[in-house]
Amino acid sequence: MKINCDGKLIRYISENWDDDRKGQEVQEMVEAIVAELKKDYRDYQRKHSRISEETEAYWESLFCNVQSRDFWDKFDHLLHFNFEF
Numbered sequence: 001m002k003i004n005c006d007g008k009l010i011r012y013i014s015e016n017w018d019d020d021r022k023g024q025e026v027q028e029m030v031e032a033i034v035a036e037l038k039k040d041y042r043d044y045q046r047k048h049s050r051i052s053e054e055t056e057a058y059w060e061s062l063f064c065n066v067q068s069r070d071f072w073d074k075f076d077h078l079l080h081f082n083f084e085f
Contacts (some may be wrong), residue, residue, distance in 0.1 A: 005033070007079045014076040017069045033066055 003009060013029060016022035041051060041059045065071040 003029075007076075010072060010075050010079060013037060014072040015071070017072065026038055030067055037066065 009029075013026050016026050019026070037059075044059075
């Protein structure tokens with residue numbers, strides 16, 4: 001099943017990270033997201049003959065961040081953040 005990483009999913013992950021009943025499902029989703037990101041990175045590597053250290057660090061950081069509740073809480077906060085400009 002394909003799931004779009006939208007605001008609804010981000011809120012679900014953020015709110016249910018430590019939930020006794022839904023926490024396991026959240027962890028499985030996060031594992032699936034990391035697996036898909038790693039697949040995207042492998043595709044990126046195949047298309048680029050040289051990859052900078054900054055690019056490698058970006059991807060590695062993304063893999064780690066996605067596995068952190070802080071990441072999802074911050075992401076959720078920003079999706080619902082308003083400001084005047």
